[in-house]
Amino acid sequence: MRIGDLAEKSGLSTDTLRYYEKIGLLPKPLRDAGGRRIYDQTILRWIDFLDRLKATGMGIKDRLRYADLRTKGGASLTERREMLEVHRVKVREDISRLAEMLSVLDEKIDLYRRMEAGEPVDPAFDNCARTEHGAQPGLKGQTHEPSTQAGTRADAKP
Amino acid sequence: MRIGDLAEKSGLSTDTLRYYEKIGLLPKPLRDAGGRRIYDQTILRWIDFLDRLKATGMGIKDRLRYADLRTKGGASLTERREMLEVHRVKVREDISRLAEMLSVLDEKIDLYRRMEAGEPVDPAFDNCARTEHGAQPGLKGQTHEPSTQAGTRADAKP
DNA sequence: ACTTGACCTGGAGTGCACTCCAACCGGTAG
DNA sequence: CTACCGGTTGGAGTGCACTCCAGGTCAAGT
Numbered sequence: 421m422r423i424g425d426l427a428e429k430s431g432l433s434t435d436t437l438r439y440y441e442k443i444g445l446l447p448k449p450l451r452d453a454g455g456r457r458i459y460d461q462t463i464l465r466w467i468d469f470l471d472r473l474k475a476t477g478m479g480i481k482d483r484l485r486y487a488d489l490r491t492k493g494g495a496s497l498t499e500r501r502e503m504l505e506v507h508r509v510k511v512r513e514d515i516s517r518l519a520e521m522l523s524v525l526d527e528k529i530d531l532y533r534r535m536e537a538g539e540p541v542d543p544a545f546d547n548c549a550r551t552e553h554g555a556q557p558g559l560k561g562q563t564h565e566p567s568t569q570a571g572t573r574a575d576a577k578p
Numbered sequence: 579m580r581i582g583d584l585a586e587k588s589g590l591s592t593d594t595l596r597y598y599e600k601i602g603l604l605p606k607p608l609r610d611a612g613g614r615r616i617y618d619q620t621i622l623r624w625i626d627f628l629d630r631l632k633a634t635g636m637g638i639k640d641r642l643r644y645a646d647l648r649t650k651g652g653a654s655l656t657e658r659r660e661m662l663e664v665h666r667v668k669v670r671e672d673i674s675r676l677a678e679m680l681s682v683l684d685e686k687i688d689l690y691r692r693m694e695a696g697e698p699v700d701p702a703f704d705n706c707a708r709t710e711h712g713a714q715p716g717l718k719g720q721t722h723e724p725s726t727q728a729g730t731r732a733d734a735k736p
Numbered sequence: 737a738c739t740t741g742a743c744c745t746g747g748a749g750t751g752c753a754c755t756c757c758a759a760c761c762g763g764t765a766g
Numbered sequence: 767c768t769a770c771c772g773g774t775t776g777g778a779g780t781g782c783a784c785t786c787c788a789g790g791t792c793a794a795g796t
Contacts, residue, residue, distance in 0.1 A: 424772065424773080435755055439755085454761080454762050454774090455774065456762085469682075472682060475675060475679065476679045479752080480753065494693070498690075500690060505687055507683065508683045511683065514676055515676045517633060518669055518672055522666065532655050532659040535652070536659065581742085582743080593784075596745095597785085601783095612744090612793070613792080614743055614744075615743085615744090637782080
């Protein structure tokens with residue numbers, strides 16, 4: 421299999437495949453007499469898994485680390501498992517975060533639908549209270565948001 | 579509330595707040611006599627919602643579009659609802675994709691655990707078949723990956 | 737009066753993850 | 767023989783989403 425075939429089968433572009441090889445995500449393939457890369461089908465399983473890791477939000481650095489461990493063979497099994505377990509926790513968190521957002525969306529869509537229907541709705545339930553040309557200074561009904569103690573997304577980047 | 583307070587309460591940096599304002603995600607706030615931005619609490623609900631849109635994978639362009647609609651007030655209700663409905667579909671898809679990956683992870687972790695325990699495991703189930711330093715030419719147990727009509731006229735180098 | 741610290745602006749720099757490009761080479765079809 | 771296709775390289779460019787910085791202003795505290 422040459423790089424074009426692999427691109428077609430994997431859904432990545434030839435550029436991306438070469439890029440992945442350059443940074444170390446993909447192992448250096450054999451070359452034919454003309455210096456062209458030749459791949460065998462097993463690489464597809466690896467690319468597929470990489471793709472899944474990416475699709476679940478694993479950054480390139482961690483994918484790189486995993487790829488690196490992989491080249492070390494069986495000796496790195498435990499480390500790889502630990503990485504996957506850490507990642508699994510992250511994926512689970514992502515799922516529940518998304519599920520929560522889903523219900524916020526549902527609520528909001530519902531609210532909008534009712535507003536479109538002309539139903540009287542407390543505008544305080546909409547985050548979209550116009551701040552600029554409607555700024556009345558004495559708002560008293562603060563609605564919910566339980567004291568938002570700021571720790572929203574203050575981590576992540578080392 | 580000045581920008582520092584808002585930063586603390588929202589979890590965004592002052593730089594990010596100014597950046598969001600610059601690109602149009604946040605409305606231009608009033609200024610005090612000294613030219614400093616002053617915010618009222620309602621902005622927090624908006625930032626929170628923006629954050630959720632971001633956390634669920636909505637890119638800056640769409641957030642920008644939504645923010646823009648928001649400034650148009652009630653006239654844009656329907657468009658906003660439609661955006662949210664489109665986004666909701668995307669979020670649902672993301673959730674099921676993640677859920678699927680979760681089971682792949684579970685399987686893989688389980689596989690590794692069994693391998694660590696020395697249990698004999700068909701290495702074909704691992705994507706991590708070493709391609710480079712283990713390339714034996716006569717492999718016959720191809721496992722799955724359905725045949726993939728070999729366009730591979732690979733004249734294997736001598 | 738002076739210092740401190742929070743704020744202002746415009747613009748440059750960063751990191752990720754590609755994506756594109758020019759210039760070249762090798763094998764096959766017409 | 768030559769056109770062309772698909773491959774090669776190194777390096778430049780893109781888009782997103784910030785993040786940092788220099789150099790300045792302003793208001794309040796000691």
